[in-house]
Amino acid sequence: MTILFKPDETYRGDYTYRNSDAAILRFPFPFPEDSYMYSVNIEPHVRGGFTPVYNNPIDVDEHYIAECRDRAITLERDPGRYAALPHMMTAQWDSIELLMECLSSDYPELFSLHKDGDRWTWINRPLGIEQSFTFGKEDTLPCEPFEYITRQIQGDFAILDQRNGSLYLDAGMVTAQADWSLQFDVGMDFMEWHGPVPLAHQAGVFERALKYLLMLRQGQPMRRLNWTMTVNPRLDTSPETYPEWGPDRTTLTLDNIGRKLHLRVELQTLWRLPRSNAILFPLRGYLASLDELVRVPKWGRRLHRVLSTLPRELAEYKGLVRFLPTALEYLSTYDDGAPTTSGCAAEISSL
Amino acid sequence: MSLRKSIPDFRLLENSMNTTTCDAGHRSELNDRTAPPSMRSRPTYSSLSPDTAGAEHLLVIEADALQPGQASALSKSFTSVAEALRTVVSGSELPLPGANVQPDLAATLLAVKARLSGATMQQRVYAIGSEPFIWSIHTAAIDAGLDEKQIRLCHSGSLKRRVWCTHCHETTENVTTNIVACTGCGRRLLVRDHFSRRLGAFMGVQIDAEVPGDVPAIEEVFP
Structure with a gap:
């Protein structure tokens, strides 16, 4: 399969990011029912599912080059978006191995990994990189191993260290987050960094999720979907830059909301690492505008129904309150009241 | 090798907590008001007591944060480890014989760092005061190589x-x-x-x- 990259699209400034028809159809739409509430929606991260996004453990799509470039811009402005506590070096090497092996075996036309003992050569064709290094020797790479590989993969990444019966957020590459701060949260345990999330604590969601994750086994990665909404196709919606993107929330009108408001879906996967026993936690984001989503009739209907029944606390936490009525007015045009089938699949093969 | 050589240069493409007799009842009521139960990152505190598994004990007190009589209560609760106890008081004098009195937080942190240099697994640190104060002591202790389990904190005084x-x-x-x-x-x-x-x-x-x-x-x- 050949991926037609769109290297010039932007996630800031003039926001030229768009989805092709194929990209819309493969969008990981996160609502299997007409209403939404938090749940421990974790399932095995196996190949295949309702979306081709699940065909490979690490998904590369048409936005790859542009997204890596946007990460580089954000890191240039704020190097603190990458952080790793000193005891995480073994987990960093675990991560580089896992990610390079996944990419080179699933996308051999794009990525190659040659191993000669601990002398490794990594080739990344889309980004024009060839790098030889010694596995386990930090000074043979241009930066720390976790930073090195995550500069070359779409989505945010965290590494969770497991100790004292909990998971600690002890390393991260976070340039496309939905309003959480790595610099503030680094070093926190699982319950602490989820502290601000409403409703879910009372429902016991995090206790159950943590118990589950502590048992995660190597070679059996898990996944879940999370979501929010973002004005403009912007990756960097960090609290650090909130003064830059916050005002965008006041710019939505019935005329422009279809183009400007994006559903932001996060495919979270969790992988046990072999040497460190830490967990690699990629958080891969997908953006699609309302205009793009309503081209799939089932998704247009369902998004209208989910948003109209969303608990107030969740709308506040996700920052939707200011524009939710406008979004509902826009989406009502695409909801004829017809019943929808259960599950997330688009159920059409062309637009 | 040049540091950034192989990082894609896109500019070219375009652009625990524990147990003093701090005013626990009064305090928890205040904490309940300011910390919703959902905010799990918000620490909870209880009164200080010595960890008898330790062999060396350092008690750090923010003088202004204590209620009248609280210093002597604190002293009483640490009598079991009095032989191995060092006390640093920040701000002003307290009726604690032998305490090392420091004028402010900066001087207190220097005294704590000096005391903790070369600290062993047997070291225990206790701090009582406002949250900014006790967490400053916590940071100094972690920086000195102590584990979380070697540190006990108690919030007393202002909610600042x-x-x-x-x-x-x-x-x-x-x-x-x-x-x-x-x-x-x-x-x-x-x-x-x-x-x-x-x-x-x-x-x-x-x-x-x-x-x-x-x-x-x-x-x-x-x-």
């Missing part, structure tokens, strides 16, 4: 907070209001309950980022 600005990453001290101007960037920050032990600080986020100038009434909520 240290606030970390998510935008410029500077900290603003002694915050008693719901909204405060950042000493680093001047932005008016909403003081949230989300707390970082590593920074010993609460998160501050610009209150009027979406609509500049739209700032609610400022009230003293952390007296």
